[in-house]
Amino acid sequence: MKAIGARLPRYDGLGHVTGQSVFVDDVRLPQGNLWAKALRSPHDSARITSFDTTGAAALPGVSGIVTHEDVPR
């Protein structure tokens, strides 16, 4: 209850006035990060009966392929 009526400093105030607060555009991602691209179905309302990622995995520059099988259960 001591907080009620008390004059409390903002937890982020010092960062804001000294320029140390980090906003999203201030974040520098490390060089060499991987890029992800989603492969979308070219067929609407279709049912996927099977898929084969071996060809895609063999392409140069492909580090990995993520499918529904990688989703933790």
Add this chain to the structure above:
Amino acid sequence: MRLAVNGVERELTSPPLMSLLSVLREELDVTSPKAGCQGGSCGTCTVLVDGEPRHSCLLPLGMVDGAQVTTVEGLGSPKHLHVLQAAFHYYYGAQCGFCTPGMILASVALLDRDPSPSRRQIQNALAGHMCRCTGYMKIIDAVEAVARGESFEGADRTRSRGGEATPERAPA
């Protein structure tokens, strides 16, 4: 190209047409000036160039070759704040903090020109700076507090991290 940024001489590899804002944020990792409107309207990109507040988003590097640039990083650090930084913190002049660096630097330049501005003069000096959070009153209160000489523990008027003071002005 070279700049003195917060008192430190820097040799730059950025091309002369790159904006000072991009040079500071990308080449030098000085991220307190923000890319807001990127068109000179919002004030978040404001830095002091030879003591004057400038829109760094509209300044090509080639036009400020050799200049002294001051950002809020050069005014003080959490353990040793400039008095304006302390006032903004104490009077809740910063909420999200995005406008804060520009507001503080414009206030520094104002108080360098006129140590005792009226509230109206403070408003005029900050007219180029937009704030979506505070409603401006607390920001003006903070500047007014410094203008009337209020002191804050651990803060002073020095630019403790190399932010340059306004050079002597030639008489008008």
